[in-house]
Amino acid sequence: MDNRSIGVFDSGLGGLTVLKAIMELLPEESLVYFGDSGRAPYGIKSRESIVKYTFQDTRFLLSHDIKMIVVACNTASAYGYDLIRHSFDIPVVEVIGPGAAAAVKATRNRKVGVIGTPGTISSGVYGKAINNLDISIEISFKACPMLVPLVEEGWWENDIALRIAEEYLIPMKGKNIDTLVLGCTHYPLLYNTIFKVMGEDVKLVNSGLETARAVKRLLEDLNIRNDGKNKAEYRYFTSDSVEKFIELGSSFLGRDIASAYKVDIEKY
Ligand code: DGL
Numbered sequence: 001m002d003n004r005s006i007g008v009f010d011s012g013l014g015g016l017t018v019l020k021a022i023m024e025l026l027p028e029e030s031l032v033y034f035g036d037s038g039r040a041p042y043g044i045k046s047r048e049s050i051v052k053y054t055f056q057d058t059r060f061l062l063s064h065d066i067k068m069i070v071v072a073c074n075t076a077s078a079y080g081y082d083l084i085r086h087s088f089d090i091p092v093v094e095v096i097g098p099g100a101a102a103a104v105k106a107t108r109n110r111k112v113g114v115i116g117t118p119g120t121i122s123s124g125v126y127g128k129a130i131n132n133l134d135i136s137i138e139i140s141f142k143a144c145p146m147l148v149p150l151v152e153e154g155w156w157e158n159d160i161a162l163r164i165a166e167e168y169l170i171p172m173k174g175k176n177i178d179t180l181v182l183g184c185t186h187y188p189l190l191y192n193t194i195f196k197v198m199g200e201d202v203k204l205v206n207s208g209l210e211t212a213r214a215v216k217r218l219l220e221d222l223n224i225r226n227d228g229k230n231k232a233e234y235r236y237f238t239s240d241s242v243e244k245f246i247e248l249g250s251s252f253l254g255r256d257i258a259s260a261y262k263v264d265i266e267k268y
Contacts (some may be wrong), residue, residue: 002224005030005233006215007061008070011053012040012238013152013245014185015072016252018095021212022070026219028228031235032064035249036265038239041148042075043117043184050119054080058088059268060237067224070215071095074116074183074207078123091218096120098214099181099207100129106203107179110137113172113202116183118143126183140175144168144184151186154251161193169197181205189252236260 008019012035019033034057036042042050054076061069069092071077071084077094085092103112114126121143130137146164155161172180180202182188188206195204219225226232238245238260245260 001227002067003030003226003230004065004067005032005235006068006070007032007034007064007066008072009034009036009057009061009076010072010185011035011042011075012037012240013249013252014148016249017185017188018070018072018208018211020253021206021208022215023232023234025212025216026226028226028232029219030226030233032061032066032237033235034060034237034239034263035245036239037241037245038265041117042073043119043148044145045075045119047079050075050079051083054084055087056265056268058084060263060265062088062090063268064235066090068093068215068218070211072208072211073185075119078120078125091222093211093215093218095185095207095211096125096129096183098210099183099205100126101133102205102207102210103179103181104130104133104137106205107137109176109178110134111140111175111177111179112137113140113142113175113177113180114183115142115144115147115168115172115180115187117148118145120183126181140172140177142168142172147190148184148186151189152248156189157192161190162196165190165193165197169194173198173202177202179203179205181207183207237263239263239265
């Protein structure tokens, strides 16, 4: 047993979809969340910048008393996970492996689609993770840069969201995939819209949910679950406006964020 918190970071607000999945699956665990909204989006930045940010975000979380780090951002997982895993002495969970494994399990016709930020898609990491598990799987990729600003605008289920999703996804549907990995923190919020475009024959993999399951497995393997005797505590930090984080973050999380604190992340 270990009652310290789990540290979770993302480029901004999207990682709250991963946090939400962890809260629901592991309600006894205390969590520290850092959203780097001041430097978001990561998905269109260079590899150098993303690696630098990933190290700073990790060092910030390590300044708290934590037992595990969750890289909730797909783009940071794609470029930074391997580096931080070998640089810090703490268990680290990322979002790509769990999403890839769930897709391999779900596909019947061995045709899988992956959507994500331009950074995540061009890293090739999802393709490697899926084909390492099953080389015979044919993968179609699509970078969907407009989906992140759409979600940030709160346009999750309107006509514009549907139109943009169609533009990105109809060519992928034409490739006869039966499984689609939502390889970006923001996409679970577009679940209904993406479902409408892809139809009920295509299984949508929410990598946030899969990551929460991976966190649970690792806590159990390491025997470091919270004993659940005290109520879980949630602390939120952002590198941008606290007011904006609280307002938008509460809608991403689907529950009220009572307070958040501003961080000067360049100090880390
Ligand atoms: N968190 C990012 C991801 O999952 C999406 C937002 C961004 O580009 O910063 O890749």
